[in-house]
Amino acid sequence: MSTSQAPLIPAPGDTRRRPLVVMRSVSKMFSSGTLALSDMSLTVEGGEFVSLLGPSGCGKSTALRIIAGLGDVSTGTIDWPSSRINSKGLPEGDISFVFQEPTLMPWQTVFGNVYLPLKLRGVSKSAAREEIMNTLATVGLADFADAYPRELSGGMKMRVSIARALVTKPKLLLMDEPFAALDEITRQKLNDDVLRLWRETGITVIFVTHSVFESAYLSNRIVVMKARPGRVHADFPLKTSMSRDAHYRTSEDYRQACEKVSNMLIDAIGGEEH
Amino acid sequence: MSDHASAFVPPKTGFFARNRDTLLRTLIPICVVIFLVLLWQFIITVNSIPQYILPGPLAVANSLYNDWGTLSPALWVTTQITMQALALALIGGVGIAIFLVQSKWIETAFYPITVILQVTPIVAIAPLILIYAPTTQVALLICAFLVAFFPILSNMVQGLKSVDHNLLNLYDLYGASRWQTLLYLKLPSSLPYFMTGLRIGGGLALIAAVVAEFAAGSAGAGSGLAFRLLESQYRLNIPRLFAALVLLSLLGVVIFAITSFISWFFLHRWHESSLKREN
Numbered sequence: 001m002s003t004s005q006a007p008l009i010p011a012p013g014d015t016r017r018r019p020l021v022v023m024r025s026v027s028k029m030f031s032s033g034t035l036a037l038s039d040m041s042l043t044v045e046g047g048e049f050v051s052l053l054g055p056s057g058c059g060k061s062t063a064l065r066i067i068a069g070l071g072d073v074s075t076g077t078i079d080w081p082s083s084r085i086n087s088k089g090l091p092e093g094d095i096s097f098v099f100q101e102p103t104l105m106p107w108q109t110v111f112g113n114v115y116l117p118l119k120l121r122g123v124s125k126s127a128a129r130e131e132i133m134n135t136l137a138t139v140g141l142a143d144f145a146d147a148y149p150r151e152l153s154g155g156m157k158m159r160v161s162i163a164r165a166l167v168t169k170p171k172l173l174l175m176d177e178p179f180a181a182l183d184e185i186t187r188q189k190l191n192d193d194v195l196r197l198w199r200e201t202g203i204t205v206i207f208v209t210h211s212v213f214e215s216a217y218l219s220n221r222i223v224v225m226k227a228r229p230g231r232v233h234a235d236f237p238l239k240t241s242m243s244r245d246a247h248y249r250t251s252e253d254y255r256q257a258c259e260k261v262s263n264m265l266i267d268a269i270g271g272e273e274h
Numbered sequence: 275m276s277d278h279a280s281a282f283v284p285p286k287t288g289f290f291a292r293n294r295d296t297l298l299r300t301l302i303p304i305c306v307v308i309f310l311v312l313l314w315q316f317i318i319t320v321n322s323i324p325q326y327i328l329p330g331p332l333a334v335a336n337s338l339y340n341d342w343g344t345l346s347p348a349l350w351v352t353t354q355i356t357m358q359a360l361a362l363a364l365i366g367g368v369g370i371a372i373f374l375v376q377s378k379w380i381e382t383a384f385y386p387i388t389v390i391l392q393v394t395p396i397v398a399i400a401p402l403i404l405i406y407a408p409t410t411q412v413a414l415l416i417c418a419f420l421v422a423f424f425p426i427l428s429n430m431v432q433g434l435k436s437v438d439h440n441l442l443n444l445y446d447l448y449g450a451s452r453w454q455t456l457l458y459l460k461l462p463s464s465l466p467y468f469m470t471g472l473r474i475g476g477g478l479a480l481i482a483a484v485v486a487e488f489a490a491g492s493a494g495a496g497s498g499l500a501f502r503l504l505e506s507q508y509r510l511n512i513p514r515l516f517a518a519l520v521l522l523s524l525l526g527v528v529i530f531a532i533t534s535f536i537s538w539f540f541l542h543r544w545h546e547s548s549l550k551r552e553n
């Protein structure tokens with residue numbers, strides 16, 4: 001129902017196709033001595049939907065957190081060519097993060113949780129109200145503004161989390177295995193919601209997942225990482241002329257995409273030294 | 275949908291039916307207490323036990339009525355000391371907890387001191403406090419404060435340190451200031467811990483106020499319930515001793531009820547501990 005709009009996958013000449021974030025030879029060594037990332041380079045362009053896959057512990061979360069500025073790089077740089085950056089070198093207000101858990105404040109209502117990013121910027125509640133209600137409507141939760149998180153299902157909590165990420169109208173949405181804890185049907189629904197939001201808003205998404213099927217369904221670019229130390233193993237586009245909906249799930253394009261991603265993943269895991 | 279609706283039996287509507295659980299939960303303990311009091315009076319009357327050994331409930335009630343003039347100021351003094359000590363302990367406990375969690379080093383440096391204060395038996399330092407404090411009232415207040423303060427502090431420290439890491443990350447991501455993170459995230463998320471500290475601290479403040487007054491009693495001054503209790507003992511006025519005891523337990527019950535209510539009031543909408551299971 002949510003995928004009836006025409007797909008707006010950016011054409012090559014689109015102005016959105018400009019580098020948004022550029023990681024150059026980033027390494028990350030934790031104080032424990034773990035080298036989580038080594039010499040990782042990745043450029044993500046505006047409007048892309050990039051899925052990040054790789055074996056467990058290969059540094060996907062670390063990469064995402066570093067892009068978000070949650071933790072410093074050990075060596076290397078991260079640039080934001082098309083954003084205004086603040087004193088910490090971060091594009092202020094341009095990034096949002098969705099964690100694997102909904103990460104809601106249980107003492108706040110749905111409204112209060114979505115209000116948080118705006119509240120921290122000093123926007124008054126009355127000034128933010130319309131924006132919040134609109135965002136809640138886009139994730140289908142307009143009727144639940146006054147509910148507390150404990151009254152919601154897992155899928156609904158995740159929607160609140162997505163609404164909170166979108167309310168600041170960020171350029172880049174980072175999602176770290178956001179739907180891993182949900183059942184398959186809810187997951188597919190939320191996948192469709194995310195795709196619709198991506199099309200409607202032109203937002204850029206970096207999406208970490210363990211699911212080959214999810215990545216093949218959602219993304220127009222796949223980055224497979226290799227473990228110990230974490231780095232990019234394969235990086236390729238997924239092209240299709242079809243719109244991504246229930247129809248696409250049964251198509252030959254989708255089957256081929258799944259196979260390709262799967263092979264790359266097996267390759268990345270198999271190439272590991274034990 | 276309508277099939278289900280017709281099969282659904284609406285709950286009974288009378289006042290008693292609706293509040294059956296609550297009524298039973300209130301009535302049963304009250305009945306048990308009344309029964310025990312009656313039994314007590316019965317044993318006293320049947321065995322004709324003299325008042326100076328064990329007074330019956332009637333004698334205690336009588337003393338409560340006749341000695342109200344001496345007992346009520348004492349009750350008021352003990353209540354005041356307990357409440358003031360609890361209030362100070364809340365301010366001090368929360369304040370110092372916030373200070374302690376500012377950095378690992380501050381905690382390492384100061385936490386042991388608070389533990390030493392806690393593990394030293396209060397009766398042992400009471401005489402010392404009595405010497406240094408300007409008045410006995412102040413000494414009692416300090417004793418009760420020291421005892422009530424620690425559970426509030428340690429619960430608060432625990433609460434402030436148990437904040438969801440991803441929420442902290444989220445606040446960082448949105449560039450929240452230290453002050454915003456404290457106010458909007460750390461304090462609300464440690465509210466359940468604070469409430470536990472409050473309930474424990476409230477009970478301990480009363481106990482400490484009484485124990486400290488026992489210790490102070492030997493030093494002469496004082497007019498709280500504990501002093502009246504000792505005084506009644508010296509004079510072998512056992513009914514009045516029991517009357518003072520009854521007032522102390524009532525005060526304890528009231529403190530417990532108030533702190534429990536406060537806890538319920540602030541947590542019931544969102545916290546698991548205050549939820550009724552519905553499955």
Ligand SMILES: Nc1ncnc2c1ncn2[C@@H]1O[C@H](COP(=O)(O)OP(=O)(O)OP(=O)(O)O)[C@@H](O)[C@H]1O
Nearest residue numbers: 030031032034036055056057058059060061062063
């Ligand atoms: N805070 C930390 N301190 C020390 N080591 C860490 C820390 N966080 C992650 N690591 C290590 O860095 C490596 C990469 O971890 P990361 O969480 O990024 O992996 P991941 O690809 O997200 O794994 P998963 O798919 O299981 O989520 C792991 O070996 C992990 O043990």
Ligand SMILES: [Mg+2]
Nearest residue numbers: 060061062176
């Ligand atoms: Mg991870």
